[in-house]
Amino acid sequence: MDLMHHSSTFLLPTIPLHHGPSLTYALVVLNQTLPRFAPLLWKHAQLRLCADGGANRVFDEMPLLFPEEDASDVRRRYKPDVIKGDMDSIRKEVLDFYRSLGTEIIDKSHDQDTTDLHKCITYIRDFAPDVNKSSLCILVAGALGGRYDHEMGNLNVLYCFSSLRIVLLSDDSLIYLLPRTHHHEIHIQTSVEGPHCGLIPIGVPSRSSTTTGLRWNLNNTEMRFGGLISSSNIVVGEKVTVQSDTDLLWTISIKKL
Numbered sequence: 001m002d003l004m005h006h007s008s009t010f011l012l013p014t015i016p017l018h019h020g021p022s023l024t025y026a027l028v029v030l031n032q033t034l035p036r037f038a039p040l041l042w043k044h045a046q047l048r049l050c051a052d053g054g055a056n057r058v059f060d061e062m063p064l065l066f067p068e069e070d071a072s073d074v075r076r077r078y079k080p081d082v083i084k085g086d087m088d089s090i091r092k093e094v095l096d097f098y099r100s101l102g103t104e105i106i107d108k109s110h111d112q113d114t115t116d117l118h119k120c121i122t123y124i125r126d127f128a129p130d131v132n133k134s135s136l137c138i139l140v141a142g143a144l145g146g147r148y149d150h151e152m153g154n155l156n157v158l159y160c161f162s163s164l165r166i167v168l169l170s171d172d173s174l175i176y177l178l179p180r181t182h183h184h185e186i187h188i189q190t191s192v193e194g195p196h197c198g199l200i201p202i203g204v205p206s207r208s209s210t211t212t213g214l215r216w217n218l219n220n221t222e223m224r225f226g227g228l229i230s231s232s233n234i235v236v237g238e239k240v241t242v243q244s245d246t247d248l249l250w251t252i253s254i255k256k257l
């Protein structure tokens with residue numbers, strides 16, 4: 001089975017060369033408080049989208065992260081490429097501001113069956129210019145915490161697009177899917193993440209999961225809701241390996257500065 005490498009180098013100020021797969025990043029900003037490292041994610045991304053009310057967050061909160069600068073200068077510097085969603089949360093002044101700067105606005109108000117995040121992922125999948133999908137990584141800011149129905153909707157997007165690399169982020173942790181189709185090698189960026197971590201068999205039980213590099217490793221172990229799930233685990237080194245008969249969620253804490 002093929003090996004998939006993972007590394008949270010997008011949390012570093014500069015992405016080291018030859019350190020895991022070289023990836024092209026896209027960023028989706030959701031309608032929650034911007035993580036403190038939002039400007040870093042923005043810098044690493046080659047395509048930046050706001051999901052509906054996520055545009056209000058960029059407009060309102062990016063200037064707060066640069067208190068010594070003029071707010072309108074900051075807003076012009078952090079101009080999303082695309083705003084997509086059902087447009088029931090974005091304020092008119094924000095829409096008008098970014099439209100005047102040339103942001104592409106995609107109004108999908110007729111679609112009330114998929115979330116704004118889902119709509120944004122569809123855009124990236126279909127229109128990310130000339131990017132091999134296996135080297136594309138979509139970072140989603142503001143995906144965790146807050147309203148639980150939204151949080152579950154955001155996790156569901158990982159399963160809806162399980163062939164894409166998608167990382168859900170908050171200030172405190174990140175989550176991505178480890179597809180059962182691969183063995184996984186996770187390179188821990190110890191300066192910015194860990195040691196708390198989890199492996200969660202959401203969706204279906206796992207009959208057999210095996211890991212290395214954790215304080216409490218799994219050894220051909222069954223995991224299911226109602227039985228064992230691996231929460232409150234700890235990474236012990238710089239490399240974790242995972243193999244499983246089912247898709248698992250990997251989550252790891254993000255360090256405060």
Ligand SMILES: Nc1ncnc2c1ncn2[C@@H]1O[C@H](COP(=O)(O)OP(=O)(O)OP(=O)(O)O)[C@@H](O)[C@H]1O
Binds near residue numbers: 053117146150
């Ligand atoms: N509290 C939250 N927690 C987690 N994700 C959120 C939260 N609020 C919004 N999001 C994410 O941001 C996206 C855009 O948010 P927005 O508020 O514009 O959505 P919405 O469609 O108006 O939601 P709703 O009508 O259900 O309140 C959502 O699709 C969701 O992915």
Ligand SMILES: Cc1ncc(C[n+]2csc(CCO)c2C)c(N)n1
Binds near residue numbers: 111112116
């Ligand atoms: C069974 C079912 N449950 C909830 C919704 C509502 N819904 C889901 S996504 C979405 C768009 C949010 O921007 C809305 C309103 C639905 N359509 N079908």
